[in-house]
Structure formats: structure tokens, C-alpha cells
Amino acid sequence: MPAALFTPVALGGLTLSNRITISPMCQYSAADGSMTDWHVAHLSSLALSGASLLVIEATGVEPAGRISPEDVGLYSDANEAAMKRVLDVIRSVSPIRVGVQLAHAGRKAATYSPWKGSGSVPDGDGGWETFAPSALAFQDGWRVPQAMTRADMDRVRDAFVATARRAERLGIDCVELHFAHGYLMSTFLSPLSNRREDAYGGSLENRMRYPLEVAAAVREAWPRERALTVRVNGSDFTEGGWTAEDAARLATKLRAIGIDGVSVSGGGVDPRQQIQAGPGYQLPFAEHVRKVSGITTTAVGMILTPKQAEAIVAEGKADLVALARGILFDPRWPFHAAEKLGSAMAYPPQYERANPRNWRGGGPLLTSFGE
Structure with missing residues (x-):
């Protein structure tokens, strides 16, 4: 029997060949x-x-929605042509399914790329006006965003829809809406950043209202035969902030409007956050969301070894795992995991001779990987 990590899974209209994303x-x-x-x-x-x-990385739905001046967007014909060029290369070498995360950075937009500095980029150096549910800066020294009007909210909602339609034209298989990490939708959801006194602030129901409007609008536009997912926070890691219970209620509502899955992350809303990072540190949030809502759930957060990932899926804590820094460090992680867990994977023919089973004399098995 193959390891649970290497069994197929349905995500909306997609069938994925394994549980590693x-x-x-x-x-x-x-x-x-x-x-x-x-x-x-x-x-x-x-x-x-x-x-x-x-x-694909967080992709701005409008110029003001980019995290930094160097961020990817999909709001212009030039952006679309550039992304098509990348997709054409990917499709020429691999059968992998490709998704894109559609995002608006909100009050954390117009900030420096990590290796260029920190905080808000001044207008004269390429920065721009930012938008948020309330006129509250992320932290001291950052620009104060404009509190969004109904017209602003309509514009951004429509930008998500327009960008999803560009993604459809590009043949992208999955759209993920970014509702986490202190970006625009996350700041509507969190009581730490949403101080509105209208129908979009106050109670949890009110704070969920605008993100759900955006999700429903994209759901109506996005083909059912593809996948539509949402990345949500499981916690703000700050007292008085968003919780796993809130995330489960949001996921339940997302499932009801036809969202196919959620990826459960956390943090980024408040600089006072207290995060005790370690292997699988965000897994309890994903497990809770999956149990309460029943939605297809992806776990993230320092998923490092094959045994760890296999246990997550085999024990029903999440349906899929998502790798980030671990797969940047080891871009062949899934092949190494298959070897470690005794599951077969199809190698590209150009790489088949790298399969340890085909090495002359048996070759050294990857015994140290994932210990």
C-alpha cells in the first residue's frame, strides 16, 4: 500500500496525484x-x-495591492503576458498543477522588499497610498492607511474577480484567495485591526461579511471544474485577536458558498504577536478547522520530514500539506519522501537515472533523509 502522502485527493474539480503541495x-x-x-x-x-x-506567490489584484514595488501582479495585459511566459515553460517540462494566490496587501502594501529595508516605502521612492478597514497603521513608523469606503470595497472586490478571469484565461488550475497574514482580508477579519462601526465591523459576523462577499464574487466567476481555495489565519498569536474557533466558523461559511478548501496559517496581523515556532506549530489550527467545518484542509508551518508529513495525512489531521522553506532548501523533497516512505513516484525520464533503485549496484538509499 502506498503511504497516505502519496494517495490521490480531490480538490474541487481537480484530482491531485499526491498530498504534497x-x-x-x-x-x-x-x-x-x-x-x-x-x-x-x-x-x-x-x-x-x-x-x-x-x-504562485501572492499576486496583487491591483497595483496598490502589492506588498512591495517588486511584487507580482495580475492586473494588466503586460502582467498576464509575463505570467503566460512562465506558465508555458512550466507546462513544457512538467504535468504539475499550477495555482495562483490572489491577494491585496492592504495596510502592509508599499513596503520594502526584505533585503532592501523594512517598513513603508515613501511615495518619492515608489510607494503609494494604502487601504484598510480602519485607519490604523500596522505599527509605529508605517504609513497610516485610508479607511476603505464602500466604493473602495467594491473596487477591490471587482479587482479580485477581474484577476481571477485573467487566471482562467491563462489556464491556471487553482485560485487561492489570501485571507491571512495581516493583509487586507485578514485585517477585516481580525478585531485587532478592524475598528469599523458599520456593518463590516464589530461582531465576528460583521467582520467576516466583506471577505465572504469577495469569496462569493470570485466563486461565481471561477469555473467549477477547477479549484478555489482560501488561505486563512488559524490565530493572530496575540491576545484578543483571531482564534482557531473564528477560523472554523469562517471555513464553515466558505464551504457553504462553494469554496473547495482552506490552507490554515497564522500571524502577521499585529507586531505584538507571540509565536513559538517549531515543527508543525500551526497544525493544531488546521486540525481544528477541518474537524469543525469538514472542508478539505491543507496544513502548513515547518513541515520538515516525510514521517511528519505522512502522520499528518494518515492520522486525518489535514488532507494535504504545503511546503515552503523546506522545499526551497530541498527542491526534490517529494522524491526523497517517496523513497523514505517506500512509495513509488514517476520521475521525469531525464531524471530517471537518479532514482536510487536504478543506480548501478543498487546505489545508496537515502537513509539519512528525514531522520
Whole structure:
């Protein structure tokens, strides 16, 4: 019997060949929102990993929705053409399914790329006005966002829909909506960042209202035969903030409007957060959300070894796992995991001679991997 990690799973209209997915990871390497040669190299390498689904990094639905001036967007014909170029390369070398994370950074937009600095980029250096549910800066020294009007909310909702339609034209298999990490939708959801006094603030029901409007609008536009998922926070890791119980209630509502799955992460809303990071530190949130809502759930957060990932799926704590830094460090993680767990995987023919089973004399098995 194959390991649970290497069994197929349905995600909406998609059937994925295994339970290993690749998280969206910002590269801060775009030009005016358009992908560059870096994205060709980076994503085509990950496309050869053996994972079943590769999700493109947080992609701004409007220029003001990018995290940094170097972030990817999908709001213009030029952006779309650049992403098509990358997708064409991926599809020429791999059968991997490809998703894209659609995002609006909200009050954390217009910030420096990590290796260039920290905090808000001044307007004169390429920054821009930011938007949020309330006029509260992320932290001292950051720009204060504009509290969104109903017209702003309509504009951003429509931008999500328009960007999803561009993704459909590109033949992308899965759209993930970014409702986590302190970006726009996350700040509507969290009581720490949403201080509105209208129908979109106050109670949990009110705070969920706008993100659910956006999800429903994209659901109506996105083909049912593909997958539509949402990344949510399981916790703000801050007293008085968003909780796993809140996430489960949101996931239940998302499932009711036809969302196919959630990926459960956490943090990023408040700089006072207290995170005790370690292997699988966000797994309890995913397990709770899955148990309460019944939605297909992806676990994230320092999933490092094959045994750890196998246990997550085999024990029903999540349906899939998503790798990030671990697969950047080892882009062949799924092949190594299959070897460790005694499951067969189809190698690209060009790499078949790297399969340890085909090494002359048997070859050294990867006995140290994942110990």
C-alpha cells in the first residue's frame, strides 16, 4: 500500500496525484508587477519537484495591492503576458498543477522588499497610498492607511474577480484567495485591526461579511471544474485577536458558498504577536478547522520530514500539506519522501537515472533523509 502522502485527493474539480503541495512564496523579483527570468527559473525548478500542486506567490489584484514595488501582479495585459511566459515553460517540462494566490496587501502594501529595508516605502521612492478597514497603521513608523469606503470595497472586490478571469484565461488550475497574514482580508477579519462601526465591523459576523462577499464574487466567476481555495489565519498569536474557533466558523461559511478548501496559517496581523515556532506549530489550527467545518484542509508551518508529513495525512489531521522553506532548501523533497516512505513516484525520464533503485549496484538509499 502506498503511504497516505502519496494517495490521490480531490480538490474541487481537480484530482491531485499526491498530498504534497508547494506554498506561494514571495520572491520580490517582479518589474511593474510582471514576472521576470527569476520566476522562470524558480518556478520551473519547483515544477520538477514531484509535488502535485505549485501555487504562485501572492499576486496583487491591483497595483496598490502589492506588498512591495517588486511584487507580482495580475492586473494588466503586460502582467498576464509575463505570467503566460512562465506558465508555458512550466507546462513544457512538467504535468504539475499550477495555482495562483490572489491577494491585496492592504495596510502592509508599499513596503520594502526584505533585503532592501523594512517598513513603508515613501511615495518619492515608489510607494503609494494604502487601504484598510480602519485607519490604523500596522505599527509605529508605517504609513497610516485610508479607511476603505464602500466604493473602495467594491473596487477591490471587482479587482479580485477581474484577476481571477485573467487566471482562467491563462489556464491556471487553482485560485487561492489570501485571507491571512495581516493583509487586507485578514485585517477585516481580525478585531485587532478592524475598528469599523458599520456593518463590516464589530461582531465576528460583521467582520467576516466583506471577505465572504469577495469569496462569493470570485466563486461565481471561477469555473467549477477547477479549484478555489482560501488561505486563512488559524490565530493572530496575540491576545484578543483571531482564534482557531473564528477560523472554523469562517471555513464553515466558505464551504457553504462553494469554496473547495482552506490552507490554515497564522500571524502577521499585529507586531505584538507571540509565536513559538517549531515543527508543525500551526497544525493544531488546521486540525481544528477541518474537524469543525469538514472542508478539505491543507496544513502548513515547518513541515520538515516525510514521517511528519505522512502522520499528518494518515492520522486525518489535514488532507494535504504545503511546503515552503523546506522545499526551497530541498527542491526534490517529494522524491526523497517517496523513497523514505517506500512509495513509488514517476520521475521525469531525464531524471530517471537518479532514482536510487536504478543506480548501478543498487546505489545508496537515502537513509539519512528525514531522520
